[in-house]
Amino acid sequence: MAGRAPLVLAATATGVAALLNFHPHRVAPTVAGTSAATAGTGTAYTSAVEPTRYGNVQVRITVSGGKVTGISTVQIPAGDPRSSQISSWAEPVLREEALTAQNASIDFVSGATYTSEGYRAALASALQRAGVA
Amino acid sequence: MRQTRDVMGMPVTIDVRDGEVAAAAIDAAFAWLQRVDATFSTYRDDSQVSRMDRGELTEREAAPEVREVLRACRALRVRTGGAFDARAGGRLDPSGYVKGWAIGRAWDVLAAAGARNGVVDAGGDILARGHAPGGRRWRVGIRHPLELDRLAAVLVVSDLAVATSGTYRRGEHIVDPRTGAAPRGVLSVTCAGADIATADALATAAFAMGSGAAAWLARQPDVESMVVGDDEVVRTTPGFDALRSAVTGTQPDLRSSGAA
Numbered sequence: 396m397a398g399r400a401p402l403v404l405a406a407t408a409t410g411v412a413a414l415l416n417f418h419p420h421r422v423a424p425t426v427a428g429t430s431a432a433t434a435g436t437g438t439a440y441t442s443a444v445e446p447t448r449y450g451n452v453q454v455r456i457t458v459s460g461g462k463v464t465g466i467s468t469v470q471i472p473a474g475d476p477r478s479s480q481i482s483s484w485a486e487p488v489l490r491e492e493a494l495t496a497q498n499a500s501i502d503f504v505s506g507a508t509y510t511s512e513g514y515r516a517a518l519a520s521a522l523q524r525a526g527v528a
Numbered sequence: 529m530r531q532t533r534d535v536m537g538m539p540v541t542i543d544v545r546d547g548e549v550a551a552a553a554i555d556a557a558f559a560w561l562q563r564v565d566a567t568f569s570t571y572r573d574d575s576q577v578s579r580m581d582r583g584e585l586t587e588r589e590a591a592p593e594v595r596e597v598l599r600a601c602r603a604l605r606v607r608t609g610g611a612f613d614a615r616a617g618g619r620l621d622p623s624g625y626v627k628g629w630a631i632g633r634a635w636d637v638l639a640a641a642g643a644r645n646g647v648v649d650a651g652g653d654i655l656a657r658g659h660a661p662g663g664r665r666w667r668v669g670i671r672h673p674l675e676l677d678r679l680a681a682v683l684v685v686s687d688l689a690v691a692t693s694g695t696y697r698r699g700e701h702i703v704d705p706r707t708g709a710a711p712r713g714v715l716s717v718t719c720a721g722a723d724i725a726t727a728d729a730l731a732t733a734a735f736a737m738g739s740g741a742a743a744w745l746a747r748q749p750d751v752e753s754m755v756v757g758d759d760e761v762v763r764t765t766p767g768f769d770a771l772r773s774a775v776t777g778t779q780p781d782l783r784s785s786g787a788a
Contacts (some may be wrong), residue, residue: 453610488650489746489771494760498680499669499773502660503541505718506671506692 529554535561536627537571538651544638545645545661551639557648558633560604563629567591570621582618601625604729609706612733616705628691628728631655653691655724667773673715673756680716681754684773689724693717694756695737704736713739715758720771721751 530543531554540561542554547668569575576594579585587598601614631648635655638646645658647666656666665686669679673694683690694716704711717725717735730751734741742763743754752767762781764772 485574488766489742489763490766492762492764494672494674494680494756494762496672496675496680497682498614499667499682500681501667501669501682502655503544503647503649503656503666503671504652504671505654505690506673506694 529778531558534648536565536569536630540651541647541649542634543647545658547636549641549643553638553643556641557637560634560637561630561650562680564593564626564633567594568597568622568626570619577620577622597622597626597629600629600725604733608730608737610712610732611704611706611736612726612729613705617708624732625725625729626687627651628653628723628725629652631657632689632724633730639658639683650753653688653689653724653728654684657687659686666766667757669717670718670754674760679755683719683720683768683770683771685720687722687725688720688771689722690718690720691724691731692719693731704738711738711741713758714741715756715760717741717756718754718768719745719751720768723750727751 529545529549529551530541532539532541534540535551535558540558542557544554565575567570570577570581572578576585576590580587580590580594587595590598598614601612601624604612604625605614607772611778612624614625631650631653632655633650635643635646635657637650637656643657644769645660647657648655654668656668660666665684668683668685668690670679670683670692671694671760672680672683689761702739713734714737717731719731721727721730730745730748733751734745734753734755737744739757742753742755742757745751745755746765752765752771754762754764754768756762
């Protein structure tokens with residue numbers, strides 16, 4: 396979480412609010428969160444509770460001058476190794492690697508080599524050659 | 529028991545590895561897919577979709593399955609910001625959703641007959657259930673977008689759907705409905721998830737998004753994804769990487785181990 400904070404803090408308040416589906420009418424005075432490091436000055440907004448397949452997510456942000464100056468989690472799924480993915484909605488985690496060509500024993504292949512139309516045409520042609528059509 | 533037939537304009541393979549499942553169940557699953565084609569095909573003038581497109585049939589009058597599919601297509605259009613659109617170009621064409629949906633239902637037909645372990649593969653979109661013979665998980669290769677006889681990745685899966693959209697499959701026909709142009713920046717998109725209809729539709733939509741595909745997919749909670757860019761960089765979500773096998777070799781994975 397901590398490593399992601401600068402990305403979040405750079406976002407505009409409206410962007411983050413849209414992303415996390417905030418309900419800005421729930422304006423509350425600035426509240427010092429459980430984590431002092433994330434408490435900023437400004438107005439605090441608490442998100443709606445967002446159910447995810449990993450559990451509920453709820454966060455509180457502090458906004459000052461249109462910028463997010465602090466963020467803390469109110470609820471976050473615990474105990475799931477993938478919960479870090481949930482906390483990275485603002486900037487999704489992607490791993491990059493160079494494309495390589497492999498050979499391996501497999502049961503099925505995803506991604507076909509033909510176009511649907513091409514397949515129909517080829518099938519028709521094959522049937523014709525076979526004297527079936 | 530493995531059979532491949534030409535249905536819905538593509539080769540469809542049904543592979544059931546439960547000895548007690550009757551051959552008639554596979555026939556019934558193929559019959560279902562043929563019924564889907566008769567109902568939804570845009571190539572058949574008398575399909576309900578073609579009749580709706582000509583204004584001869586209203587959605588209210590259409591079969592419950594047609595209404596269900598069109599509802600799902602509308603939800604996907606909203607979810608994808610218009611990158612998935614069953615009415616792109618002014619024609620009604622829900623086939624980007626129908627194929628995956630039909631695969632899922634075909635498995636339901638097999639499961640009702642007792643199938644627990646098997647695969648339905650419709651033109652490279654794959655639903656793998658249970659385990660392969662020997663109790664190992666199913667090995668699904670992701671076709672390399674440039675070298676068509678090789679693989680870009682191998683997944684080891686059980687109870688998972690894998691769908692790939694790319695330039696090698698209907699490439700000329702996937703356009704961004706929002707612009708009408710062929711997408712740029714992406715060679716192929718693979719989505720893996722519990723629901724084959726969702727995985728297939730999101731792969732199609734993300735491919736249409738072009739260079740924005742990977743970032744958009746990474747925010748979707750119900751699929752893991754791999755995007756091959758035209759810069760030949762592969763971008764994967766952590767969950768997708770967790771499904772990948774070592775490059776070669778088989779991995780014993782006995783059902784009794786309880787591994788997912």
